Amino acid sequence: xxxxxxxxxxxxxxxxxxxxxxxxxxxxxxxxxxxxxxxxxxxxxxxxxxxxxxxxxxxxxxxxxxxxxxxxxxxxxxxxxxxxxxxxxxxxxxxxxxxxxxxxxxxxxxx
Amino acid sequence: xxxxxxxxxxxxxxxxxxxxxxxxxxxxxxxxxxxxxxxxxxxxxxxxxxxxxxxxxxxxxxxxxxxxxxxxxxxxxxxxxxxxxxxxxxxxxxxxxxxxxxxxxxxxxxxxxxxxxxxxxxxxxxxxxxxxxxxxxxxxxxxxxxxxxxxxxxxxxxxxxxxxxxxxxxxxxxxxxxxxxxxxxxxxxxxxxxxxxxxxxxxxxxxxxxxxxxxxxxxxxxxxxxxxxxxxxxxxxx
Numbered sequence: 001x002x003x004x005x006x007x008x009x010x011x012x013x014x015x016x017x018x019x020x021x022x023x024x025x026x027x028x029x030x031x032x033x034x035x036x037x038x039x040x041x042x043x044x045x046x047x048x049x050x051x052x053x054x055x056x057x058x059x060x061x062x063x064x065x066x067x068x069x070x071x072x073x074x075x076x077x078x079x080x081x082x083x084x085x086x087x088x089x090x091x092x093x094x095x096x097x098x099x100x101x102x103x104x105x106x107x108x109x110x111x
Numbered sequence: 112x113x114x115x116x117x118x119x120x121x122x123x124x125x126x127x128x129x130x131x132x133x134x135x136x137x138x139x140x141x142x143x144x145x146x147x148x149x150x151x152x153x154x155x156x157x158x159x160x161x162x163x164x165x166x167x168x169x170x171x172x173x174x175x176x177x178x179x180x181x182x183x184x185x186x187x188x189x190x191x192x193x194x195x196x197x198x199x200x201x202x203x204x205x206x207x208x209x210x211x212x213x214x215x216x217x218x219x220x221x222x223x224x225x226x227x228x229x230x231x232x233x234x235x236x237x238x239x240x241x242x243x244x245x246x247x248x249x250x251x252x253x254x255x256x257x258x259x260x261x262x263x264x265x266x267x268x269x270x271x272x273x274x275x276x277x278x279x280x281x282x283x284x285x286x287x288x289x290x291x292x293x294x295x296x297x298x299x300x301x302x303x304x305x306x307x308x309x310x311x312x313x314x315x316x317x318x319x320x321x322x323x324x325x326x327x328x329x330x331x332x333x334x335x336x337x338x339x340x341x342x343x344x345x346x347x348x349x
Contacts, residue, residue, distance in 0.1 A: 098282070
């Protein structure tokens with residue numbers, strides 16, 4: 001480590017400040033979007049877009065390599081969980097079935 | 112209608128499945144920080160001050176490598192850019208709150224807390240009477256994750272990563288996101304936004320510092336807007 005303890009303390013503080021500012025400022029400044037229909041319309045798509053962007057690589061890129069085959073346990077287990085979430089709207093059930101399916105499939109298709 | 116206390120508890124409860132996946136991640140972070148040559152107090156201080164998983168992983172590596180402070184702070188900033196979208200998307204639901212509430216909730220805003228909270232907020236907005244204590248739900252989910260993150264960092268530092276990778280507990284995070292997003296895909300523009308963001312995320316997965324996620328999210332938003340605009344135009348023509 002080439003930075004002094006004081007410098008490292010300041011670096012951590014700086015990291016904390018930028019992270020907090022990023023999380024706080026839109027919340028503070030963007031309060032009233034009623035008057036801006038395009039903004040409100042765009043913000044509606046943030047949850048589905050962000051969540052899918054987090055989900056897809058987890059299912060399709062196990063270990064960082066694209067795997068669309070039926071031998072990809074995460075893809076099968078995730079698809080099953082999606083089906084259950086769609087039919088039942090029961091989050092806990094979808095998570096439990098998805099996890100159970102992954103364990104079973106992992107033992108069938110060991111890496 | 113739920114009371115403040117029950118909203119808080121509901122937030123904690125809804126966060127629990129995700130904590131199964133977050134906790135091993137916290138332990139690995141603790142282990143990784145030590146193996147980067149950092150003293151034990153440091154990764155703990157970072158968990159407390161920064162409280163942002165991915166950024167912490169990158170920054171302890173950089174600190175361990177002796178990178179210049181400005182580079183480390185700037186990298187943290189880039190890795191956390193996606194939080195702008197989260198904060199902006201939550202903003203309309205928090206306008207009635209005082210500054211102090213927003214200052215507290217902003218500190219607790221992570222990927223997982225965002226996913227859970229926004230799903231509840233959007234759902235509540237469709238109801239005839241919205242719960243007046245939704246900030247307590249946010250606080251419950253946030254504090255649950257905060258506590259689990261600090262505790263798992265401490266366990267990782269003290270005892271090492273204790274959970275076998277074969278259990279694949281990290282997958283509970285993706286599964287929870289699936290369980291949250293699928294029921295919310297009730298119209299064609301949302302489905303288009305979700306599919307396009309997912310495909311772009313896979314295509315640009317090699318992008319460093321979570322920038323691929325930002326690009327994917329923005330693509331999804333634009334596609335959603337385009338499909339919605341086209342739908343509205345088609346309806347007008349009819």
